[in-house]
Amino acid sequence: MDSIKRTKIKDLLKTEPGIEVLAKGWVRTKRGNKQVKFIAVNDGSTIHNIQVVAPAEKFDEELIKRITTGSSLAVKGQLVPSPGSGQAVEIQADEIEVYGDCDPMRYPLQKKDTSLEYLRTIAHLRPRTNTFGAVLRIRHAMAFAIHKFFNDKGFVYLNTPLITESDAEGAGDMFEVTTLNLDNVPKHNGKVDYSKDFFGKRTSLTVSGQLEGELGATGVGEIYTFGPTFRAENSNTPRHLAEFWMIEPEMAFYDISDNMALAEEFVKYLVKYALENCMDDLLFLNEKYDDGLIERMRSVIEVDFARVTYTEAVDILLKAQAEGQTFEFPVAWGVDFQSEHERFLVEKHFGKPVILTDFPKDIKAFYMKQNDDGKTVRGMDVLFPKIGEIIGGSEREASLEKLENRIDELHMSRKNLEWYIDTRRFGTVPHSGFGLGFERLLLFVTGMANIRDVIPFPRTPKNADF
Ligand code: 4AD
Numbered sequence: 453m454d455s456i457k458r459t460k461i462k463d464l465l466k467t468e469p470g471i472e473v474l475a476k477g478w479v480r481t482k483r484g485n486k487q488v489k490f491i492a493v494n495d496g497s498t499i500h501n502i503q504v505v506a507p508a509e510k511f512d513e514e515l516i517k518r519i520t521t522g523s524s525l526a527v528k529g530q531l532v533p534s535p536g537s538g539q540a541v542e543i544q545a546d547e548i549e550v551y552g553d554c555d556p557m558r559y560p561l562q563k564k565d566t567s568l569e570y571l572r573t574i575a576h577l578r579p580r581t582n583t584f585g586a587v588l589r590i591r592h593a594m595a596f597a598i599h600k601f602f603n604d605k606g607f608v609y610l611n612t613p614l615i616t617e618s619d620a621e622g623a624g625d626m627f628e629v630t631t632l633n634l635d636n637v638p639k640h641n642g643k644v645d646y647s648k649d650f651f652g653k654r655t656s657l658t659v660s661g662q663l664e665g666e667l668g669a670t671g672v673g674e675i676y677t678f679g680p681t682f683r684a685e686n687s688n689t690p691r692h693l694a695e696f697w698m699i700e701p702e703m704a705f706y707d708i709s710d711n712m713a714l715a716e717e718f719v720k721y722l723v724k725y726a727l728e729n730c731m732d733d734l735l736f737l738n739e740k741y742d743d744g745l746i747e748r749m750r751s752v753i754e755v756d757f758a759r760v761t762y763t764e765a766v767d768i769l770l771k772a773q774a775e776g777q778t779f780e781f782p783v784a785w786g787v788d789f790q791s792e793h794e795r796f797l798v799e800k801h802f803g804k805p806v807i808l809t810d811f812p813k814d815i816k817a818f819y820m821k822q823n824d825d826g827k828t829v830r831g832m833d834v835l836f837p838k839i840g841e842i843i844g845g846s847e848r849e850a851s852l853e854k855l856e857n858r859i860d861e862l863h864m865s866r867k868n869l870e871w872y873i874d875t876r877r878f879g880t881v882p883h884s885g886f887g888l889g890f891e892r893l894l895l896f897v898t899g900m901a902n903i904r905d906v907i908p909f910p911r912t913p914k915n916a917d918f
């Protein structure tokens with residue numbers, strides 16, 4: 453069997469017929485009659501299957517019986533032009549070896565129930581479906597494009613720690629990391645004695661690599677992180693995960709305008725990359741789940757994103773409210789926008805992606821650059837159709853005095869942040885950065901409606917299976 457080299461199905465489908473080939477994969481379907489069987493085989497390299505034609509006289513009946521949906525096999529034969537529609541070539545089988553049988557009575561991936569909800573309960577087998585094959589290939593392509601984008605610009609990929617003692621976003625929704633015996637926690641004056649813990653202090657999983665990212669940027673100039681982040685917020689929504697991946701570029705000498713320009717260029721690059729490199733998978737998803745997907749992707753790369761301040765956006769929303777638009781959460785200056793507000797701005801008012809800036813300081817993190825009005829900070833959120841917030845970032849407060857005052861105002865510990873404050877103490881520079889939620893991007897470029905369907909093994913409240 454292995455006397456010739458195996459070719460991946462993606463490449464086979466583009467190969468000129470007339471040669472002997474070896475393919476390996478999993479059976480998607482088998483049909484046919486007594487004389488001949490048609491077996492659709494997929495190896496995950498592409499959304500498309502290769503058709504294997506197996507005449508009954510060439511093969512043992514027992515072997516043919518073992519070829520069922522989900523079984524795995526190797527097939528050697530001639531690559532010939534396919535008379536059937538839908539594929540240019542097929543394999544006229546000479547030899548078939550079944551690697552693994554797959555009991556049709558027990559195999560969970562049957563045609564009957566392939567709803568996305570059901571597939572989440574069998575996430576260990578999801579990669580074998582067309583849908584998750586497509587999602588996983590697009591996810592990979594986006595990860596590759598992210599590294600390429602920053603590498604081409606001379607950014608340094610910085611690995612920031614996952615275990616940390618700081619709460620970068622000040623949100624307080626962190627998972628604690630401990631080796632203390634939870635049945636018998638050591639105490640000192642009635643409180644947990646963290647000096648007995650593994651790190652000798654209280655530590656958690658990081659919510660963001662930004663603070664350490666700034667340490668890198670204020671040395672090597674331009675960095676980006678790309679890693680998992682963890683948030684214990686109890687938001688069971690189609691857009692939140694407890695464990696998600698984030699890309700956080702951080703750039704010395706960038707002001708908020710430079711930051712916005714980079715964010716816009718970055719997401720457009722990624723969407724364009726998907727359109728140029730993942731079209732087979734996009735066509736499948738467009739047809740099966742979201743017939744506006746490709747059009748929506750094209751539309752964002754062709755337009756200039758709207759740029760509006762938070763205050764201007766509040767005025768737009770208030771005006772809409774006065775004219776009869778209803779929101780579940782009423783709008784007022786000072787409140788954090790809900791996804792319904794973000795989507796109104798993007799989908800109804802502007803009809804394109806929106807970059808919001810200059811938020812009330814009380815709804816944003818301590819590190820954002822303070823504006824002269826004393827009320828707002830130089831944050832920015834990029835809002836996308838169907839998704840809402842896809843990027844959050846800001847210009848950073850570069851003044852030592854203002855940063856320390858803000859830390860005090862918020863009753864945060866300066867002592868724990870001395871290392872961070874040092875960047876402002878020694879050769880401080882204007883600098884900016886942002887975070888792109890990787891799975892939010894994937895929602896946009898796959899058309900999936902639930903964030904649990906764009907990550908292989910989702911972690912959400914009450915769910916950490918697999
Ligand atoms: O807006 P966020 O909280 O910003 C930060 O963490 C900054 N430190 C980023 C920076 O300036 N370097 O999160 C950034 C992005 C959001 O816009 C969203 O796309 C995504 O991360 N995100 C989530 N994605 C999935 N599940 C969650 N629970 C998310 N929380 C945030």
Ligand code: MG
Nearest residue numbers: 833841843844
């Ligand atoms: Mg945010």
